[in-house]
Amino acid sequence: MSSRILFLFSGAANRQRIMEEVGRGENADTALRGANHIAGAEFIDVEATVRSMVPAWFYRLLPWQARSIVLYPRMFAYDVVIAQDDLLLGYLVSLSARFLHKKTRWFCIVVNSSVLIRRHAAHPVRLLMLKTFWKSYARIICLSHEQLNDLARIGVPRERLVFVPFGIDADFYAAAEEVHEEDFILSVGRDLGRDYPTLLETAKRSNHTFVIVAARKNLSADTPLPPNVSVRYDLSLVEVRALYSRAKMVVIVSKDAVVPEGSDCSGQTVILDAMAAGRAVIATDRPWIRDYFTPGEELVVVAPHDPGALASAIDRLGSDVQERECLAAAGRTKVRQAYTTKAFAAALQSLVIPSFQ
Numbered sequence: 001m002s003s004r005i006l007f008l009f010s011g012a013a014n015r016q017r018i019m020e021e022v023g024r025g026e027n028a029d030t031a032l033r034g035a036n037h038i039a040g041a042e043f044i045d046v047e048a049t050v051r052s053m054v055p056a057w058f059y060r061l062l063p064w065q066a067r068s069i070v071l072y073p074r075m076f077a078y079d080v081v082i083a084q085d086d087l088l089l090g091y092l093v094s095l096s097a098r099f100l101h102k103k104t105r106w107f108c109i110v111v112n113s114s115v116l117i118r119r120h121a122a123h124p125v126r127l128l129m130l131k132t133f134w135k136s137y138a139r140i141i142c143l144s145h146e147q148l149n150d151l152a153r154i155g156v157p158r159e160r161l162v163f164v165p166f167g168i169d170a171d172f173y174a175a176a177e178e179v180h181e182e183d184f185i186l187s188v189g190r191d192l193g194r195d196y197p198t199l200l201e202t203a204k205r206s207n208h209t210f211v212i213v214a215a216r217k218n219l220s221a222d223t224p225l226p227p228n229v230s231v232r233y234d235l236s237l238v239e240v241r242a243l244y245s246r247a248k249m250v251v252i253v254s255k256d257a258v259v260p261e262g263s264d265c266s267g268q269t270v271i272l273d274a275m276a277a278g279r280a281v282i283a284t285d286r287p288w289i290r291d292y293f294t295p296g297e298e299l300v301v302v303a304p305h306d307p308g309a310l311a312s313a314i315d316r317l318g319s320d321v322q323e324r325e326c327l328a329a330a331g332r333t334k335v336r337q338a339y340t341t342k343a344f345a346a347a348l349q350s351l352v353i354p355s356f357q
Contacts, residue, residue: 001021003079003352007043009083010068015045028169028237028270033082033109034345042078046086075104080138080352082107084163085147094136105350110354111168111263113142114150119260129156139351144264145289146257162351165292167344172237172337173276178243183209185314186247186279187241188270189254190215191298195284197224199253201307203229206314211247215239244277249317249324254284256304264288271299272339275331282313282323292339298331 009332012025012252013031021027022036035041046068053070062070072073075081075093081104083090090106097104113134122124134140135158142148143166152158162285185208187199196212196219203226210229212219235243243249252267252274267290274281274347283289285301300317302309309328317324 002040003350004077005038005209006075006078006081007033007041008046008071008081008083008086008089009033009043010046010083012047012210013045014048017044022169022172022323023126025172025175026238028172028273030168030272030273032341034085034167034204034348035082037342037345038349041331044071044074057336062226076102080104080105080107081108082348084109087130089137094138097234098136101290106136106140107139108134108137108349109141109143110134110147110151111143113140114147114251114257115260115262117150117154127154127170140226141348141351142295143268146287147264150194150250156239163291164344164347164351165339166265166272167339167341168272168276168335170272170340171275172245172334173241173280174332176241176277179245179278181248181332182246183227183248184246185210185249185318186213186243186249186274187188187211187251187253188213188243188274189252189267190218190220191262191266193254193259194218195253195255195305198305198307198310199251202310203316205311208318210251211243213243234293241275241277244274244279247279249280249282249314250274251314252283253310254283254286254304257286267293272335275299275328275335278328278332280317280327281331282317293331293334297327298334299327 015032018027018031019036024030029036035043048065050070065088068089072092090108093104094106096102116130130153134151140161141164142161145163148161148163151161168198212231213235214231216233252270254266255261267283268288271281273284281299283299283301289301291298300313302313
């Protein structure tokens with residue numbers, strides 16, 4: 001009998017709508033975390049499901065961290081729950097499974113574990129609580145070796161930690177209708193790990209035109225912009241894909257990894273997307289990059305918070321068509337071979353099977 005697998009999603013995104021749009025070629029399946037590539041896997045959107053289960057006044061009273069607790073009884077219908085957030089629910093389910101001899105195993109995909117460890121390093125009670133949660137899970141899926149090493153350093157058993165390279169919907173980004181290079185530099189990113197002040201300072205030193213796709217939370221609409229910079233908000237992935245297909249290159253500027261903001265692997269999804277779309281990439285150096293790529297072969301990396309170095313890298317790559325083409329080809333090949341949602345799903349499924357043998 002096959003294992004019953006549940007993907008638990010937090011946040012406002014409607015996964016059923018995404019699934020339907022993926023079927024029509026109107027969206028990438030990246031946000032589904034491989035659920036659509038595992039036969040029989042089910043998923044629950046926490047926010048929408050909890051809203052349908054409790055009165056509106058009670059929902060508003062619940063702290064967002066605790067809303068998923070309403071789903072606690074439903075978790076034991078599954079052999080494996082794969083979640084990204086919902087740390088408290090994962091702890092309660094794992095604890096109950098151990099003491100009540102339930103079959104359910106909790107698999108946690110960590111996105112900001114290293115950031116949380118740094119942020120709460122001076123708060124031993126908070127760090128102890130996080131460590132207690134993480135230690136209770138059957139598996140912790142790390143998207144970089146830095147995450148794995150940070151979790152092991154604070155005492156999470158190494159045998160529960162596994163590195164699984166992240167995957168994106170490479171087919172979606174390769175399906176752009178028109179691919180032709182125009183004279184602008186594209187930068188994309190909505191998480192708080194982006195370093196847009198450095199990018200804007202770089203633009204002041206450059207003659208290139210820059211288009212930024214951001215969120216108001218990390219680049220407000222009233223931010224003063226150099227005349228060669230424009231900002232776009234609230235674009236669909238189809239619109240972002242169209243920009244990838246026309247950009248001269250993609251530049252992803254992130255804060256230093258020691259800054260406890262954003263995700264641990266800031267820039268990861270966008271870099272993989274841009275490569276799948278066949279664009280050359282310049283990115284701020286982050287520890288996760290060397291888990292996935294060889295700098296100089298598939299992308300160019302620059303030191304964080306250094307607009308001079310970034311401007312020089314943009315000017316050099318912008319004037320070298322051959323290097324852009326070589327980087328783009330190598331990056332596209334690497335992503336399509338190793339970093340897709342299908343590959344991510346296969347890796348998750350291979351972890352599920354041994355846990356019940």
